[in-house]
Amino acid sequence: xxINVKFFAALHDMTGRRELxxxxxxxxxxxxxxxxxxxxxxxxxxxxxxxxxxxxxEYAPADHTLGDGDEVAFIPPVSGGAHAH
Amino acid sequence: MLIRxxxxxxxxxxxxxxxxxxxxxxxxxxxxxxxxxxxxxxVLRLEYDAYPQMAEKKLRQVAEEVISRWPITDIAIAxxxxxxxxxxxxxxxxxxxxxxxxxxxACQHAVNRIxxxxxxxxxxxxxxxxxxxxxxxRTTLQPQ
Numbered sequence: 234x235x236i237n238v239k240f241f242a243a244l245h246d247m248t249g250r251r252e253l254x255x256x257x258x259x260x261x262x263x264x265x266x267x268x269x270x271x272x273x274x275x276x277x278x279x280x281x282x283x284x285x286x287x288x289x290x291e292y293a294p295a296d297h298t299l300g301d302g303d304e305v306a307f308i309p310p311v312s313g314g315a316h317a318h
Numbered sequence: 319m320l321i322r323x324x325x326x327x328x329x330x331x332x333x334x335x336x337x338x339x340x341x342x343x344x345x346x347x348x349x350x351x352x353x354x355x356x357x358x359x360x361v362l363r364l365e366y367d368a369y370p371q372m373a374e375k376k377l378r379q380v381a382e383e384v385i386s387r388w389p390i391t392d393i394a395i396a397x398x399x400x401x402x403x404x405x406x407x408x409x410x411x412x413x414x415x416x417x418x419x420x421x422x423x424a425c426q427h428a429v430n431r432i433x434x435x436x437x438x439x440x441x442x443x444x445x446x447x448x449x450x451x452x453x454x455x456r457t458t459l460q461p462q
Contacts, residue, residue, distance in 0.1 A: 242452075245367065311435070311437055
């Protein structure tokens with residue numbers, strides 16, 4: 234299945250990409266994707282604390298299973314503070 | 319309700335006109351402004367990055383939350399993106415209500431929530447480097 238991954242702020246700087254279109258296996262979770270991308274972008278691996286994820290523009294937990302056509306974003310902590318959803 | 323994310327300079331007056339009603343005795347206006355220092359460093363400018371579709375959705379969520387909790391008349395929120403110089407406005411929150419107390423409270427709550435859940439990030443550019451601001455006091459240092 235195909236997914237689209239978006240990177241913002243510090244993650245954009247680290248990956249040098251604004252987005253990636255990927256062909257991935259069925260049943261892939263957000264954390265699986267994160268692990269795979271850490272292998273591809275080693276600087277991403279050093280950066281995990283406070284990182285959040287969204288799927289189709291809504292906050293999603295790491296164990297969320299992705300579907301075909303999903304838009305996934307890696308979300309650094311936002312400017313002002315706490316990580317409340 | 320008016321929600322806007324834009325790279326253009328923000329002007330409070332159209333938002334004030336948008337939320338004002340004849341039955342509103344109060345309009346609270348908050349401007350978030352770029353200041354020239356942070357953590358003892360002289361800041362030259364800020365650069366805002368946003369996930370526009372999600373940011374707009376989350377700004378709308380904040381506005382709906384405020385409308386459900388306070389008896390306000392209307393709310394308008396505008397956030398700027400891109401490069402901002404010292405003194406420029408990055409965030410506008412404008413709330414109208416029959417009386418002032420709920421306008422102040424709703425406006426403050428909206429600003430706090432925006433800083434918690436809306437995916438917009440700022441990079442501080444200072445003399446000799448730049449830093450993405452991440453949460454309270456956290457930074458990812460990127461010396462130039």
